[in-house]
Amino acid sequence: MRHLWIVFKKEMRYTLRDRRTLMVMVVIPTLVFPAIFMITNAVQKSAMEGEVGRRLKVAYLDQGEDDRMLNLFQADTSMKVIVFPDTSGFRAGVRADSFDLALAAGGKIGHQMDFSSSTDVRVWYDVTEELVFERGKLKIDLLSKVMMGERLDSLKLSPSFVEPLKVVQVNTSSMQETIGKMAGGFLPYIFIAFCYMGCMFPAIDLFTGEKERGTIETLLATPVPRWQLLAGKMLVVICSGFTTAILAFLGLFVGMKLGDTLPAPMMEVVLGILSPGFVVTFLLMLLPLVTAFAGLTIPATVYAKSFKEAQSILTPLNFVVITPAIVGMMPGIELNWVTALIPVLNVVLATKDLIAGTLDPLLFGLLMLSLLGVAVVAVLLSFKRFGSERNILRS
Amino acid sequence: MIEVQHLTKKFVLSKKEQKERGSGASEAFAVDDVSFKCEPGRVFALLGPNGAGKTTTLRIIASILKPSSGIVKIQGHDVATHSAQARRCMGFLTGSTGLYDRLTAEESIKYFADLFDVPSNLYKERRDKLFGMLGMEEFAGKRIGQLSTGMKQKVSIVRTMIHDPQVVVFDEPTSGLDVITAENIIQLVMDCKAQGKTVLFSSHIMSEVDLLADDLAIIHRGKLIFHDTMDGFRSQMQSVSITKDFIRLIREAEAS
Numbered sequence: 001m002r003h004l005w006i007v008f009k010k011e012m013r014y015t016l017r018d019r020r021t022l023m024v025m026v027v028i029p030t031l032v033f034p035a036i037f038m039i040t041n042a043v044q045k046s047a048m049e050g051e052v053g054r055r056l057k058v059a060y061l062d063q064g065e066d067d068r069m070l071n072l073f074q075a076d077t078s079m080k081v082i083v084f085p086d087t088s089g090f091r092a093g094v095r096a097d098s099f100d101l102a103l104a105a106g107g108k109i110g111h112q113m114d115f116s117s118s119t120d121v122r123v124w125y126d127v128t129e130e131l132v133f134e135r136g137k138l139k140i141d142l143l144s145k146v147m148m149g150e151r152l153d154s155l156k157l158s159p160s161f162v163e164p165l166k167v168v169q170v171n172t173s174s175m176q177e178t179i180g181k182m183a184g185g186f187l188p189y190i191f192i193a194f195c196y197m198g199c200m201f202p203a204i205d206l207f208t209g210e211k212e213r214g215t216i217e218t219l220l221a222t223p224v225p226r227w228q229l230l231a232g233k234m235l236v237v238i239c240s241g242f243t244t245a246i247l248a249f250l251g252l253f254v255g256m257k258l259g260d261t262l263p264a265p266m267m268e269v270v271l272g273i274l275s276p277g278f279v280v281t282f283l284l285m286l287l288p289l290v291t292a293f294a295g296l297t298i299p300a301t302v303y304a305k306s307f308k309e310a311q312s313i314l315t316p317l318n319f320v321v322i323t324p325a326i327v328g329m330m331p332g333i334e335l336n337w338v339t340a341l342i343p344v345l346n347v348v349l350a351t352k353d354l355i356a357g358t359l360d361p362l363l364f365g366l367l368m369l370s371l372l373g374v375a376v377v378a379v380l381l382s383f384k385r386f387g388s389e390r391n392i393l394r395s
Numbered sequence: 396m397i398e399v400q401h402l403t404k405k406f407v408l409s410k411k412e413q414k415e416r417g418s419g420a421s422e423a424f425a426v427d428d429v430s431f432k433c434e435p436g437r438v439f440a441l442l443g444p445n446g447a448g449k450t451t452t453l454r455i456i457a458s459i460l461k462p463s464s465g466i467v468k469i470q471g472h473d474v475a476t477h478s479a480q481a482r483r484c485m486g487f488l489t490g491s492t493g494l495y496d497r498l499t500a501e502e503s504i505k506y507f508a509d510l511f512d513v514p515s516n517l518y519k520e521r522r523d524k525l526f527g528m529l530g531m532e533e534f535a536g537k538r539i540g541q542l543s544t545g546m547k548q549k550v551s552i553v554r555t556m557i558h559d560p561q562v563v564v565f566d567e568p569t570s571g572l573d574v575i576t577a578e579n580i581i582q583l584v585m586d587c588k589a590q591g592k593t594v595l596f597s598s599h600i601m602s603e604v605d606l607l608a609d610d611l612a613i614i615h616r617g618k619l620i621f622h623d624t625m626d627g628f629r630s631q632m633q634s635v636s637i638t639k640d641f642i643r644l645i646r647e648a649e650a651s
């Protein structure tokens with residue numbers, strides 16, 4: 001076992017000196033989420049501020065004197081209303097950005113209206129500028145509400161007359177459960193993707209790299225048993241995948257905190273999720289998963305003759321790994337006795353439940369057995385490939 | 396000492412390889428019933444054209460590959476059944492420098508010393524001697540990636556010798572090296588011989604063979620077609636050039 005430790009120490013040092021691996025293992029997972037959250041938030045804020053403060057140019061179909069809707073729009077100083085005798089130029093005007101919004105009511109919206117009918121209000125807008133449409137619609141809805149009140153008043157009816165049934169939502173889920181169900185699928189997807197990437201690059205460097213450098217023969221000519229050479233290298237791949245996944249996960253939380261994307265009470269719940277119980281269970285799941293990823297990537301890297309060939313084998317495998325993670329993000333897919341047996345998918349679903357605080361210990365046990373089984377098979381496969389003369393000396 | 400008795404190595408051919416060869420055979424013999432013995436204090440040269448089976452033979456001797464049949468013993472240890480003991484007695488150097496470019500020269504040597512279980516005090520002693528002898532102190536702390544080919548070759552030499560092996564195997568050690576760098580290897584072979592070590596090297600550079608070898612074997616298509624002392628070879632020469640006689644032997648083997 002002393003040799004295993006010697007190999008591990010050397011390979012770890014060697015890996016940590018590789019800029020490409022460090023980039024994938026440490027820099028990207030740590031910084032990507034804080035960067036994404038901060039940039040998205042800044043862009044969103046600036047776009048919102050710019051849009052809300054902007055004076056809209058509104059084209060309006062002339063309905064004659066004393067049109068209530070025209071008056072309402074004209075009273076708003078954040079809008080410049082231009083009256084047109086017909087709507088023929090509305091579509092082209094909006095498309096050419098001559099004005100932001102164009103409105104045409106089916107008839108004059110005066111104070112005296114036929115209560116038995118409703119009037120269509122057509123709105124021309126650019127669908128990519130949803131906020132502009134919302135600003136216009138807000139005004140129309142406001143006028144509609146006022147008119148509804150007037151109609152009810154004239155008939156001496158209360159507002160409840162037109163709303164015989166009123167739905168009152170009572171959410172029995174805690175905020176934590178809600179977050180778990182809504183975002184729980186996204187989080188494991190992230191760390192599974194990073195976990196795989198974290199295994200892939202060191203595996204290529206430590207196995208295919210030995211062939212490319214021409215060091216494999218001298219290494220195999222040492223008195224160290226092959227399984228110890230493999231185990232020492234594999235441990236480095238596992239450590240790398242593990243570190244990458246944890247850094248990505250922490251980066252995500254730091255990103256949410258720095259990005260200021262969630263309301264304060266929700267943020268408190270999100271940070272509260274990082275309890276010791278959560279961390280321990282999460283790491284327990286992660287360990288066999290990373291081992292399985294290492295066991296899957298190593299045979300390919302032992303077989304490949306060059307970095308390029310290894311990458312061309314492992315990149316499609318990435319999609320195979322990610323697909324169950326995507327399925328796990330779909331609504332309605334729950335952790336049960338069947339899904340607990342499907343690797344990757346089970347981790348996604350269990351993380352959802354773990355965040356929500358509803359993880360069934362029996363299903364978690366089954367999941368662990370499934371992951372350990374896959375990890376053992378993957379390690380055995382690696383050992384077989386590393387021991388194969390045809391693979392190890394393929395050049 | 397290296398003893399090779401009736402060594403055979405066959406590879407199972409893939410469908411693609413079978414098609415390429417066109418022979419219909421599902422197996423190919425890389426080494427076919429090869430026997431020879433390398434004595435301590437002598438240099439044994441294994442010659443052959445490309446693809447003759449030299450590297451496969453040396454890889455089996457270094458216990459990197461397993462023989463299909465036959466016996467190979469290093470200092471009395473069977474490489475198939477006692478590979479760890481056999482490897483401990485042996486240094487293996489290939490033509491490719493084969494070093495870790497992100498380790499320093501010092502770290503590379505220490506790594507291999509640790510893998511060969513060299514005790515710290517012996518390591519220090521051997522390291523100082525070899526580094527001094529080859530003038531390596533000035534670049535000992537530099538990463539391999541920053542070294543010249545000549546410097547790398549010196550690191551490879553020290554890596555091969557750090558556990559003081561009694562048997563040294565060189566697989567085309569000077570191939571691709573310039574004359575000055577190759578000279579380090581030639582000197583190493585001579586030093587090993589002077590120290591009573593068993594030296595086996597493969598080459599297709601006849602001047603090197605002429606200079607260094609005490610014993611000679613020529614391998615072609617996996618079979619040994621000539622095996623004698625260097626003096627014996629010289630006495631059987633039909634021309635003034637070793638190269639020409641080597642080619643003649645190969646052609647005769649092909650004709651038969």
